[in-house]
Amino acid sequence: MKVEEEEKQYFVIDFDSTFTKVEALDILGEISLSNHPERNTRLQKIKDITDLGMAGEMSLRESLIARIQLLNGNRAHLPELISRLSKLVSKSIERNRVFFDEHPEDTFIISNGFKEFIVPVVTKFGIKADHVFANDMIFDEEGNIIDLNRNNVLSINGGKVKQIEALKLKGQINMIGDGYTDYEVRQAGMANNFYAYTENVEREPVKKHADHIAPSFDEILYHKKMSGALSYPKNRIKMLLLESVHPNALAKLKEEGFSVESYPAGLDEDELCKKIKGIHVLGLRSKTQVTAKVVREADKLMAIGAFCIGTNQIDIEAALEAGIPVFNAPFSNTRSVVELAIAEMISLMRGISDKNRDMHQGIWSKTAKNSFEIRGKKLGIIGYGSIGAQLSVLAENLGMDVYYYDLVEKLALGNATKCDTMEELLAVADVVSLHIDGRPENGNFFLREHFQMMKNGVIFLNLARGPVVDILALKEAILSGKVIGAGVDVFPEEPNSNNDPFTSELMGLPNTILTPHIGGSTLEAQENIADFVPRKIMDYINTGNTENSVNFPNITLPPLKDAHRLIHIHKNRPGVLAKINNTLAEFDANIVGQYLKTNEAIGYVITDINKQYGKELSKSLKKIDHTIKFRMLY
Numbered sequence: 289m290k291v292e293e294e295e296k297q298y299f300v301i302d303f304d305s306t307f308t309k310v311e312a313l314d315i316l317g318e319i320s321l322s323n324h325p326e327r328n329t330r331l332q333k334i335k336d337i338t339d340l341g342m343a344g345e346m347s348l349r350e351s352l353i354a355r356i357q358l359l360n361g362n363r364a365h366l367p368e369l370i371s372r373l374s375k376l377v378s379k380s381i382e383r384n385r386v387f388f389d390e391h392p393e394d395t396f397i398i399s400n401g402f403k404e405f406i407v408p409v410v411t412k413f414g415i416k417a418d419h420v421f422a423n424d425m426i427f428d429e430e431g432n433i434i435d436l437n438r439n440n441v442l443s444i445n446g447g448k449v450k451q452i453e454a455l456k457l458k459g460q461i462n463m464i465g466d467g468y469t470d471y472e473v474r475q476a477g478m479a480n481n482f483y484a485y486t487e488n489v490e491r492e493p494v495k496k497h498a499d500h501i502a503p504s505f506d507e508i509l510y511h512k513k514m515s516g517a518l519s520y521p522k523n524r525i526k527m528l529l530l531e532s533v534h535p536n537a538l539a540k541l542k543e544e545g546f547s548v549e550s551y552p553a554g555l556d557e558d559e560l561c562k563k564i565k566g567i568h569v570l571g572l573r574s575k576t577q578v579t580a581k582v583v584r585e586a587d588k589l590m591a592i593g594a595f596c597i598g599t600n601q602i603d604i605e606a607a608l609e610a611g612i613p614v615f616n617a618p619f620s621n622t623r624s625v626v627e628l629a630i631a632e633m634i635s636l637m638r639g640i641s642d643k644n645r646d647m648h649q650g651i652w653s654k655t656a657k658n659s660f661e662i663r664g665k666k667l668g669i670i671g672y673g674s675i676g677a678q679l680s681v682l683a684e685n686l687g688m689d690v691y692y693y694d695l696v697e698k699l700a701l702g703n704a705t706k707c708d709t710m711e712e713l714l715a716v717a718d719v720v721s722l723h724i725d726g727r728p729e730n731g732n733f734f735l736r737e738h739f740q741m742m743k744n745g746v747i748f749l750n751l752a753r754g755p756v757v758d759i760l761a762l763k764e765a766i767l768s769g770k771v772i773g774a775g776v777d778v779f780p781e782e783p784n785s786n787n788d789p790f791t792s793e794l795m796g797l798p799n800t801i802l803t804p805h806i807g808g809s810t811l812e813a814q815e816n817i818a819d820f821v822p823r824k825i826m827d828y829i830n831t832g833n834t835e836n837s838v839n840f841p842n843i844t845l846p847p848l849k850d851a852h853r854l855i856h857i858h859k860n861r862p863g864v865l866a867k868i869n870n871t872l873a874e875f876d877a878n879i880v881g882q883y884l885k886t887n888e889a890i891g892y893v894i895t896d897i898n899k900q901y902g903k904e905l906s907k908s909l910k911k912i913d914h915t916i917k918f919r920m921l922y
């Protein structure tokens with residue numbers, strides 16, 4: 289009997305900023321002061337007083353009374369307050385409703401807030417009204433809130449300690465809260481554990497004293513080895529975002545509950561090999577190379593997000609073989625690159641960069657020499673993918689004659705002319721613009737012989753990838769006058785960050801616009817990317833969806849309902865699916881849906897099963913020959 293009592297777990301939860309996302313008195317103020325002339329100043333004062341109380345610079349009772357006086361609250365405001373608070377329950381508490389329903393005897397709310405609004409909010413979760421300990425409001429005859437019950441132990445400092453003591457709970461007491469008063473209970477020896485709850489607010493001094501930091505209720509249940517709403521707490525999924533990914537992406541992923549760390553620059557292979565340990569999701573842009581070595585060193589990696597179009601910086605084959613899907617943003621910065629290409633064509637046709645430099649040096653050189661309109665000129669686009677095709681449309685609208693060349697068959701947009709060979713294109717083009725991708729075979733793609741095939745006096749643009757062009761051959765072509773203007777945005781060697789120096793053979797050449805790989809660097813593009821890529825990553829983590837992955841078999845899955853989802857990634861060998869299904873049968877798992885897709889390297893099988901099945905199912909599925917990765921979702 290004794291042993292059982294000792295093992296009983298009690299969860300004592302704070303209300304403001306823990307059970308709910310907000311401080312209830314702030315919300316009451318928004319309601320009660322809505323038409324008050326001093327609304328804003330009073331609301332601010334209420335917040336300041338809350339902070340003073342939290343910091344221990346004002347006694348609890350003083351701070352409660354001061355807030356009551358500022359609030360002008362009335363009983364009539366309570367229904368709206370309760371309704372608003374019910375919608376502001378912390379996400380992970382909401383998600384774990386079942387836990388509260390199933391543990392009414394073990395859950396308590398102890399708060400320095402007021403029962404009048406706490407009881408109606410928490411009892412909807414199955415928490416018992418007589419398990420709520422909080423202050424009581426005093427009303428006058430008109431229903432105005434004029435005071436608090438000063439005999440209530442929770443209206444004084446140290447009240448939570450006394451309250452818990454009075455409960456005489458026998459078992460493990462887990463104190464969960466965001467404030468110092470919650471920690472005090474542990475400090476006084478009245479709780480076995482203090483979880484600093486950081487889902488809504490993070491207070492460093494409180495975190496410092498915690499036995500465990502809990503960014504969500506899922507984390508507490510996981511830590512306690514109790515079953516919760518999620519198979520794995522999201523805060524345990526670590527994401528590393530490199531290269532100044534737009535802050536919206538961070539915000540979105542943090543909001544979802546993931547642990548996200550960001551870094552402004554790219555990392556080289558050795559640095560990344562160290563940093564990648566323990567990381568579940570890696571986000572990067574065009575700079576950081578994810579080599580096979582990095583993939584090997586990645587012990588936890590589940591997915592890679594390229595927050596850009598190109599994925600040549602990632603060894604996507606190595607990632608595939610390791611069961612790691614790669615996602616990118618295939619259309620998010622297309623338009624930005626095209627606009628830069630158009631701007632450069634016009635600028636180069638008019639010698640703007642040199643003229644601008646001269647003017648800044650006090651040189652006035654008004655001339656029409658080597659200055660042309662782009663209208664009527666022949667634009668040769670090499671690589672007629674998303675960017676090439678978009679450029680084709682806009683250039684044609686500006687009156688250019690478009691020619692294009694691509695490895696694969698592409699629909700000619702508008703009046704564009706397809707060329708069967710590069711030679712054909714180079715023989716006619718006045719402007720040549722490269723828009724092929726950076727696959728390894730495209731290294732040293734555009735060479736001296738290609739410049740030689742061009743007409744004299746052409747404009748040349750590379751906004752694709754640096755290693756694609758023989759840079760010395762381009763330099764020669766510029767110096768010889770073959771190329772009378774060049775726009776280069778990408779280089780064989782690019783600095784890791786804005787703090788590192790840049791150097792290139794092309795520096796100082798005439799009518800040559802050099803830009804620091806900014807084709808996709810517009811606010812619009814970065815915001816689009818920050819919206820698109822996190823959605824793909826979250827979808828994969830939360831549901832197993834691989835739609836739009838650049839290396840994985842693409843499967844669009846239905847949402848998971850009333851089932852457990854088994855995600856099995858294995859080498860594409862005959863018989864693995866049969867083994868999975870035999871194992872499921874062995875453990876009495878009833879299949880409610882199964883989805884399978886393979887590519888040349890891997891098989892991706894998703895099986896939804898009823899929630900009742902033999903205990904060791906996961907272990908057995910992991911042991912099936914050729915398994916690369918396995919996880920379960922619910």
Ligand SMILES: NC(=O)C1=CN([C@@H]2O[C@H](COP(=O)(O)OP(=O)(O)OC[C@H]3O[C@@H](n4cnc5c(N)ncnc54)[C@H](O)[C@@H]3O)[C@@H](O)[C@H]2O)C=CC1
Binds near residue numbers: 673694751807808
């Ligand atoms: N400067 C910058 O900031 C940016 C640069 N980029 C670069 O632009 C590239 C193209 O982007 P998208 O048009 O979206 O890609 P895409 O994949 O839609 O188009 C690439 C096209 O090039 C063709 N291609 C590939 N190799 C070829 C070859 N050797 N000869 C002829 N055609 C070939 C492909 O068949 C495809 O049609 C990206 O892969 C990326 O490297 C993309 C965005 C921004």
Ligand SMILES: O=C(O)C(=O)COP(=O)(O)O
Binds near residue numbers: 595596
């Ligand atoms: O989208 C691409 O492929 C780009 O080249 C843009 O790269 P960035 O995100 O600016 O490093």
